Amino acid sequence: MTAAPSNPAYGALTTEGNSTNIAWHHTSVDRAAWAQQRSHRSAILWFTGLSGAGKSTLANAVNAALFAQGLACYVLDGDNIRHGLCKDLGFSDADREENIRRIGEVAKLFVDAGVVALTAFVSPFKADRDKVRALVPTGDFIEIHCAADLDVCEQRDTKGLYAKARAGQIKEFTGISSPYEAPEAPELRVDTGSQSLEQGVAQVLAYLQAKGIIAAAN
Amino acid sequence: MTAAPSNPAYGALTTEGNSTNIAWHHTSVDRAAWAQQRSHRSAILWFTGLSGAGKSTLANAVNAALFAQGLACYVLDGDNIRHGLCKDLGFSDADREENIRRIGEVAKLFVDAGVVALTAFVSPFKADRDKVRALVPTGDFIEIHCAADLDVCEQRDTKGLYAKARAGQIKEFTGISSPYEAPEAPELRVDTGSQSLEQGVAQVLAYLQAKGIIAAAN
Numbered sequence: 001m002t003a004a005p006s007n008p009a010y011g012a013l014t015t016e017g018n019s020t021n022i023a024w025h026h027t028s029v030d031r032a033a034w035a036q037q038r039s040h041r042s043a044i045l046w047f048t049g050l051s052g053a054g055k056s057t058l059a060n061a062v063n064a065a066l067f068a069q070g071l072a073c074y075v076l077d078g079d080n081i082r083h084g085l086c087k088d089l090g091f092s093d094a095d096r097e098e099n100i101r102r103i104g105e106v107a108k109l110f111v112d113a114g115v116v117a118l119t120a121f122v123s124p125f126k127a128d129r130d131k132v133r134a135l136v137p138t139g140d141f142i143e144i145h146c147a148a149d150l151d152v153c154e155q156r157d158t159k160g161l162y163a164k165a166r167a168g169q170i171k172e173f174t175g176i177s178s179p180y181e182a183p184e185a186p187e188l189r190v191d192t193g194s195q196s197l198e199q200g201v202a203q204v205l206a207y208l209q210a211k212g213i214i215a216a217a218n
Numbered sequence: 219m220t221a222a223p224s225n226p227a228y229g230a231l232t233t234e235g236n237s238t239n240i241a242w243h244h245t246s247v248d249r250a251a252w253a254q255q256r257s258h259r260s261a262i263l264w265f266t267g268l269s270g271a272g273k274s275t276l277a278n279a280v281n282a283a284l285f286a287q288g289l290a291c292y293v294l295d296g297d298n299i300r301h302g303l304c305k306d307l308g309f310s311d312a313d314r315e316e317n318i319r320r321i322g323e324v325a326k327l328f329v330d331a332g333v334v335a336l337t338a339f340v341s342p343f344k345a346d347r348d349k350v351r352a353l354v355p356t357g358d359f360i361e362i363h364c365a366a367d368l369d370v371c372e373q374r375d376t377k378g379l380y381a382k383a384r385a386g387q388i389k390e391f392t393g394i395s396s397p398y399e400a401p402e403a404p405e406l407r408v409d410t411g412s413q414s415l416e417q418g419v420a421q422v423l424a425y426l427q428a429k430g431i432i433a434a435a436n
Contacts, residue, residue: 028278029285029293037288060246067247070255072290074331075247084353085323105303106324113292113333135302 034114040071041213042111044104044136045118045204048129048183049146050175051161052153054192054200055120058146061201063118071214074110076103078121091172097128104132111136116213124174126181139211143186144204148193150175252332258289259431260329262322262354263336263422266347266401267364268393269379270371272410272418273338276364279419281336289432292328294321296339309390315346322350329354334431342392344399357429361404362422366411368393 035041045062047055059075066073078099082089085102089095100123110117123129133141153175154162165173172178183189188207190200208214253259263280265273277293284291300307304320307313318341328335341347351359371393372380383391390396401407406425408418426432 028282029291033285037285064246067251067255072331073247074327076327081327084326085320102303102320106327108302109292109294109299109324110328110331113290113328115290115331115333 031112031114034072038072038114039215040116042072042114042116043140043142043208043213044107044111044132045116045142045144046107046123046129046132047118047120047144047146048123048186049192050148050150050153050180051122051173052156052158053146053148054197055122055146057197058144058190058192058200058204059118059120061197062204065201065205066116066214069214071116072114073116073118076107076110076117076119078103078119081106093172097125100125100128100132104135107132108135111140122174122180124178124180126183129183142188142207142211143183144188144190145183145186146192147182147189148191152193249330249332252290256290256332257433258334260290260332260334261358261360261426261431262325262329262350263334263360263362264325264341264347264350265336265338265362265364266341266404267410268366268368268371268398269340269391270374270376271364271366272415273340273364275415276362276408276410276418276422277336277338279415280422283419283423284334284432287432289334290332291334291336294325294328294335294337296321296337299324311390315343318343318346319349322353325350326353329358340392340398342396342398344401347401360406360425360429361401363401363404363407364410365400365407366409370411 031042045059047059049055056075056077059077063073063075081103082099085106086099089099100121103119103121107117107119129143133143135141157163161170161173162176164170165176174180188204190203192200195203205214205217209216249260263277265277267273274293274295277295281291281293299321300317303324304317307317318339321337321339325335325337347361351361353359375381379388379391380394382388383394392398406422408421410418413421423432423435427434
């Protein structure tokens with residue numbers, strides 16, 4: 001390897017995965033600068049749960065509440081993101097893993113930009129979620145289990161997917177033909193099966209306030 | 219295909235690439251809401267040019283200027299992003315194309331979040347840049363050619379890469395062993411070979427003001 005270049009804006013050359021000869025660029029506006037300017041911290045709010053458990057609904061409602069308080073926030077949605085960043089991926093185990101990996105990396109970029117990143121994915125596998133957790137400092141990954149029983153989710157069948165899965169039209173459908181590994185010790189568990197949306201939002205906001213990520217309510 | 223589900227928060231089921239059975243989720247906080255709250259529009263500022271042309275330097279300086287004005291902005295840097303989202307990619311033509319595609323999709327997400335996304339990549343191929351341009355509405359993709367002559371860039375050799383390329387240690391190095399397709403009609407061309415950084419920043423800010431993306435200077 002060559003010696004580190006003399007330009008102080010560039011770090012030493014490193015090797016990461018298949019990307020060789022890349023130098024970490026230290027930007028002048030960092031996360032701490034954003035936190036100071038915006039008076040709130042950034043973090044990943046990772047909503048996980050069965051299809052129909054209400055992940056997107058809760059994430060978007062929390063997002064709207066944060067927006068209303070003037071905070072920087074954004075929802076990365078499993079359905080939305082597959083139209084773009086991950087449209088090359090299917091639903092095999094490998095593709096699901098890569099899907100979650102990319103989302104985790106994008107969420108990390110938003111956190112770096114000082115934005116609260118809310119993600120709403122089934123993300124059924126503990127190992128994949130833990131990999132995202134490991135991407136960011138302790139306390140920045142907030143796992144929120146949207147806990148609704150399978151029969152409740154199937155009865156809602158928000159997108160008509162359970163019916164298709166039961167009819168054998170969708171392979172490896174979580175809860176039906178593929179496992180969901182519920183978080184053992186999530187930062188939050190929200191009972192999205194019986195609680196109201198308002199209760200869920202209040203629970204998440206209270207957690208963020210308790211952890212000093214957002215300011216306490218007046 | 220099934221009929222559109224009755225829940226108004228979900229769109230009709232569609233097929234996109236390899237992702238089937240996905241429904242577009244309409245979030246309640248959209249780009250227009252952010253623009254109204256923040257008093258600036260979002261856009262992609264796509265800095266392109268040879269290695270050593272000063273893309274990252276200019277992008278970060280513009281970013282710092284926007285930050286200082288209280289605007290939401292973020293730099294997606296070629297070097298940085300390859301440590302995370304694209305660490306599975308190398309430098310073959312196919313991998314370079316996928317790298318740019320993913321960056322474009324991520325930049326689009328930032329734009330959707332109301333954030334000015336500044337990207338600093340060599341992005342040597344016109345076709346790849348034009349694909350990103352096509353991702354967003356007209357006027358949202360601002361191509362900024364950091365125009366510095368090859369000999370100037372090679373003399374700077376900020377990261378010591380030209381020396382390695384000349385020594386045959388890097389294959390397909392843009393400008394040496396792989397072509398750079400300069401933009402024919404970029405929104406902006408900044409002479410990063412001879413102008414000062416301050417002149418470049420002023421040129422970009424003036425463009426953003428003229429297009430109404432940021433407020434005019436007082």
